[in-house]
Amino acid sequence: MRKITRRSFLAAAAACGAAAALTACGGSSASTAASSTASSAAAADGQTYTIGICQLVQHAALDAATQGFQDVLTEEFGDNVTFDLQNAQGDSATCATITNGFVSAGVDLIMANATPALQAAQAATDTIPILGTSVTEYGVALGLDNYDGTVGGNVSGTSDLAPLGEQADMIVEWLPDVKNVGLLYCSAEANSQYQVDEVQKYLEAKGVTATQYAFSDSNDLSSVCQQAANENDALYVPTDNTVAANTGIVDGICRPAKKPVFTGEEGICSGCGVATLSISYYDLGRTTGEMAVKILKGEADISTMPIENTNVTKKYNEAICDDLGLTVPEGYEEIEG
Incomplete structure (x- = not known):
């Protein structure tokens, strides 16, 4: 399982699948029109985004969180958002290699799926916005004293902690x-x-x-x-x-x-x-995606965004x-x- 990093060839397929799921889900002309309007608006101002996704390992929960995240961004920005999805094959050191690569490439935002991915991303940059997902307890994960539900700096995200x-x-x-x-x-x-x-x-x-x-x-x-x-x-x-x-x-x-x-x-x-x-990891990923949209559109300051949860x-x-x-x-x- 500890292999050298490779870019997941599924990244393009996941993004296409997200767009296809949007069209299929509900099948209403209203949802299609809303998606078209959002894509047209993003195209009109010429803004494009590259999102780096570091996923610790491939399994159903993390896969669902990544898919939910991508679906929201695709619904909002259409073809104006590009995902660089990479899987660390369960190796924390590979997470560091992936996230350092994202920093070198100058991505607009990093989504870190699971605790080792979040830890690696935080170590790699203090300027690029980082959103964690599938992370249980951010205070523990990041070694924070007096953690009160908001990480601060360039890090926020969602927690999968059930009571x-x-x-x-x-x-x-x-x-x-x-x-x-x-x-x-x-x-x-x-x-x-x-x-x-x-x-x-x-x-x-x-x-x-x-x-x-x-x-x-x-x-x-x-x-x-x-x-x-x-x-x-x-x-x-x-x-x-x-x-x-x-x-x-x-x-x-x-x-x-x-x-x-x-x-x-x-x-x-x-x-x-x-x-x-x-929890629903797909819903958790969508919540993370909604946070990303606000950050990319300048509607929220990541340093003040509290960690969010979903229902169990x-x-x-x-x-x-x-x-x-x-x-x-x-x-x-x-x-x-």
Whole structure:
């Protein structure tokens, strides 16, 4: 997974797909006219924009956030916006190479998808606007003292943090007699550490023993996950990018062992979990795109823009719940697909 950076050949296809989705979605002449008007206005003043997108790794959640971001910019600016989408293949050092390249190229704005991408972008420039997305806690990610919800400087964005106390409640709601929960996460992801620390506190306050199981990268995920499954009644996985890219490993261990996995987001849940309190990463990306539009049009100062969030939804994985014989509590929606 740690490969040299290459430009994603999907960038052009994603931008075209965004335009196609706009035409298809709703199919109304009003939406088409609105898009045409926005594109015409952008063309009239001759303003064009180049957006650099650094995505940490390819998986469903991050892909959806990138697509939502691109869709909003394309709807607003049409052909007057160009995306340079690059994937770091899960390597933080490659994020630095990508973002430094964006700075050299003089892009108008950088969208950093996931915490290592945000960290790399912040280190690369203090002048080009940077919007993060799929980042859990900006204070932790950027090492900020007295973080109050606004980063300041040239950085803002959106957070994918679901209420961690409610996630702990979710586990107990599904498994009222649970005694031991293993918290599985990648130690290289600061936001994952933050989430498991918080969930551990909430679970222990409920009388549940919660034990952390950290793996360093995908190479030792299998052995650590096996140990966690052997020693616990259930597992919890936060919004962890390494697990998200390797859900098959977790599912291949936990489902045969009849150990339910609760997750911090829908993409991981669809691959290996039974239930989640999840946001829509597509909607999160759209919110990030709306922030970008305001910045590019001079309607907002990024230094004063607070980090934004989106709503969470209770969801469950029907196939895994059926295999484990679990009864779904009221109020949960089935994950589609």
